[in-house]
Amino acid sequence: MQFKIKDVAKLAGVSVTTVSRVLNGEKYVKDDLKAKVNRAIDELGYAPSHIARSLVRNKTNLIGVIVPDLTSSFYATILSSIEEVASANDYNLLVCNISENIDKELKYLNVFQEMRVEGIIIMHEKINEPIRALIHRMPIPVIFSSVKPMDQKFISVIVDDYKAAYDATNYLIELGHDAIGFIGGDMRDITSGQNRYIGYRNAMSASGKKLVEAHIRFGDYKVKSGYEQMKLMLGSNNPPTAVFAVSDDMAVGAMNCIRDHHLRVPEDISIMGFDGSQLTELARPTLTSMEQPIHEMGKVTMDVLLKQITGETIPSEDIILEHRVAARESCMNRMKAT
Structure with missing residues (x-):
C-alpha cells in the first residue's frame, strides 16, 4: 500500500501542514511534533512524491543532460564532474544517451519539458x-559543453579545438616526425571534426610537411574505428612514423592495431590522442594526449547553468578553457634517437 501525506498526519496526530513543514526541513516546528512525524514516516515507510512536491514548489531540481555516447571515456568523465557539482547544489541529473541519433534527442528534449527540468546541458x-x-522556444536555460553549435544564441564551454589540434601536430613535428598520420572524427561536427582536421593540416603546411592522403583517415571517435583506420594506414606504402588521433579512444584502438601487426609503440610508430581521459593512464604504453581540462569543463558548465537558473550574471561569450600536451610514453623523440 502506498501511503499519502494525510496518512502520516493522521498517525502522528498532527496537521498535513505540519508534516509538510517537517518534510521541507522548515525550522519552525516544535521538536516533539517533529519527532512524532518522523516516527510516523518510519512506521509507514512513507516516501514523499518528488513530482507532487515539485508541483507545489514549482521547482524540480532536475537538470537534463544530452550525451551523444555514454560508452566514450571522455563523456563518462565529464558527466561525473557535472554530477558532482549538481549533487553539491541539491540538483539531480536526468541523463539521456542518444547514441548519435538526433531523432532521439528531439524525443528526450520533449521529455525534459514534461519533467519540468530547470536547465539543459547538450554535449553534441x-x-x-x-x-x-524547440530549444529556442523553451523557457529553460540551455548550455553546450565541449562543443560549439553554429547557433550563436547559446553559451558553450569548450577549448579552442583548432589551436589544440594545431599544437598537437606541432608537438609531433618538434619530436622530429615528418610523416604524421591523422585519424579524424565526424566531419559533420564543426568542433571535434572540422576544427581539429584543419588544425592538423595547417600545422603540417606551416612546417613544410607533406600531406599524404593515405595517412589521413576518419572514424567515429571509438576504439574500434581507431583500430580499423590504423589498419588501413598500415596497409599503405611507407606508413607514418607518428599518428595523431582526435580522441583518446581512437588512439588506443590505433595502438592495439599496431601491436597486433607486430610493431611497437612508440619505437616504430608514435601515437598521440586528444582529450586527456582516464584511458591515457590505463593504456600500455601510457598515452600522450592533447588534454582538455575535462573535470574543469564539467564543473564550469554546471556552475554557469546554475547561475542561469537563478538569474545571476553569466558570461556573454563562450568560455574557452586552456588545453595542454600531456606527454607520456606513446610518443618518441626521433631527434634524440638519431
Whole structure:
C-alpha cells in the first residue's frame, strides 16, 4: 500500500501542514511534533512524491543532460564532474544517451519539458531545424559543453579545438616526425571534426610537411574505428612514423592495431590522442594526449547553468578553457634517437 501525506498526519496526530513543514526541513516546528512525524514516516515507510512536491514548489531540481555516447571515456568523465557539482547544489541529473541519433534527442528534449527540468546541458552539435526551433522556444536555460553549435544564441564551454589540434601536430613535428598520420572524427561536427582536421593540416603546411592522403583517415571517435583506420594506414606504402588521433579512444584502438601487426609503440610508430581521459593512464604504453581540462569543463558548465537558473550574471561569450600536451610514453623523440 502506498501511503499519502494525510496518512502520516493522521498517525502522528498532527496537521498535513505540519508534516509538510517537517518534510521541507522548515525550522519552525516544535521538536516533539517533529519527532512524532518522523516516527510516523518510519512506521509507514512513507516516501514523499518528488513530482507532487515539485508541483507545489514549482521547482524540480532536475537538470537534463544530452550525451551523444555514454560508452566514450571522455563523456563518462565529464558527466561525473557535472554530477558532482549538481549533487553539491541539491540538483539531480536526468541523463539521456542518444547514441548519435538526433531523432532521439528531439524525443528526450520533449521529455525534459514534461519533467519540468530547470536547465539543459547538450554535449553534441549536430542540431537539425526541429531541435533548433524547440530549444529556442523553451523557457529553460540551455548550455553546450565541449562543443560549439553554429547557433550563436547559446553559451558553450569548450577549448579552442583548432589551436589544440594545431599544437598537437606541432608537438609531433618538434619530436622530429615528418610523416604524421591523422585519424579524424565526424566531419559533420564543426568542433571535434572540422576544427581539429584543419588544425592538423595547417600545422603540417606551416612546417613544410607533406600531406599524404593515405595517412589521413576518419572514424567515429571509438576504439574500434581507431583500430580499423590504423589498419588501413598500415596497409599503405611507407606508413607514418607518428599518428595523431582526435580522441583518446581512437588512439588506443590505433595502438592495439599496431601491436597486433607486430610493431611497437612508440619505437616504430608514435601515437598521440586528444582529450586527456582516464584511458591515457590505463593504456600500455601510457598515452600522450592533447588534454582538455575535462573535470574543469564539467564543473564550469554546471556552475554557469546554475547561475542561469537563478538569474545571476553569466558570461556573454563562450568560455574557452586552456588545453595542454600531456606527454607520456606513446610518443618518441626521433631527434634524440638519431
